[in-house]
Amino acid sequence: MADKPIQGEKRMFMTGNEVCAYAALAANVDVMYGYPITPQNEIMHYWTRLAPKHNRTFLQTEDEISAGFTTCGGVMSGKRCFTATAGPGNTLMQEAMSMAEMMRIPAVFIIQQRGGPSTATVIYSQQEVTMTCFGANGEGLRVVYSTSSHQELFDYTIKSFNVAWKYRFPTFVLGDGYQAKMRESVTIYDPEARGIQMVDTYPLVGLPGMPGVDRDPAHLRNTYNTEEELYEVVKDLVDAYEKMAPEIVEHSTMECDDADVVILCHGIVSRAAIEAVRNLRAAGVKAGFFRPITLRPFAKDALRPIAEKAKKLLIVESSQGQFAKIVTDALYGLTTPMETIFKPGLGITSDEIVNKVKAMI
């Protein structure tokens, strides 16, 4: 075994894509599979530079369909694997992602959202929320972390591998083009030095012994013959997902206790929202902030009492209501008035939020 790639802790100044590559290295990833697409390319670039020094590997596939399935295949052979993509690549990868839901394959996907629909821009958006949370034919049995900083990209990339392998659901780190391309400070670390134990990986197929004689068959299926049979299987998947949900759901809040207006947002937009709450509070406006860190599962139980107590809600996102759909679903039955800032494919600044909140009160 080569030396640990990261010894102790180290403050670095780098792009988010580089952070993801370092996080995968720190998390003891064996293989990355990938196909280039902006703005996630540098995850692959940095990984291919770092990996050989530490006996890790990389395979560039012929497209994203293949990158998704090779990642699933690598995981089935017992390796800690991931891939990264964006936009149209995320679209193409949905088939493999839904297979991972059906067969409980603990694959990790890093998504750096770009503009949509279609090719659109290579820059930034939050328009891959619906697709990342609920894409493909299925029930959205995925874990999705929406990060807002380089530190979170590092922390949650490591966490994703552990959550995936502990609970065996496909797990996603949902970043965006800003996080991918910007540089800011981050402290990278060896997980063990912080008491984080990487969950052991193991092969899902090719196990020793005769199936049915020495052991139960592995029985990884994604095809069923009857409606009833499928129904039982999906119900079991949903039960397992719902049992896991309270153990992994995460959110953060700021100044919600006495807030007249609670701002709801996720990912990098929360940086603007935090600034906005600080400025509004300084101006005597009672604003608060709620941010789900896991978009799937969603922190419904934490949000409802806050939303009920607030006088007004403001949903802010860089898409046309994809996040709002998740929120309104969670808040069904409440009557707290709600306003929105929807900016599909466009960055949001704190000033816009401040002005909107002031207009609401």
Added chain:
Amino acid sequence: MSKLVKIALAGEGGQGVQSVAEIITEAANEEGKEALYIPNFGVEQRGGVSIAFVQISDKEKVGSPKFEKADIVIALSDRAVRRCAQYVDGSTVFVYDTAIEGVEDDLPKGAKKVIGIPAIETAKNELHPRVFNIIIMGAVIRSTHVVSEDQAKKALEDRLGYKFEQDPKLRELNYRALERGMQLVESHL
């Protein structure tokens, strides 16, 4: 609340604004400040205006990566001057190169200050065109104080040290460019 300086650096592809932004933010990070730099990429990769958005804070982490108005805008081409008007308000110092032609009417009216500096000419006549962006770097650090001159030199050494080893004259050239850049804005501040 800690002090935050917002800088928009804009020029043509190849003028080196992105490397200046990279060096300055790395220097600020080395000084223990919090820096955030995001390049405006996309179509600009194919020869449009290239903008670097830089924010440097004394202590606290920087908020959203893009901002509406900058404390200082540096525009190095005619298109950059026009494109950057949107980042200017009453508290913005707007710096442009006096060699840019035909932008007299496009210079922002409401800026706190508009400063013309002969950076392109200085690079060409006094130093070398390849250190043009280092002159700009000098102008940025003198007008914002986001990093010290020493730290800026150290950052240059970190980045170009291997070239300086091969040709020590390059070190001198870069240091002089940095100092000239600082001098160019000095009298206007």
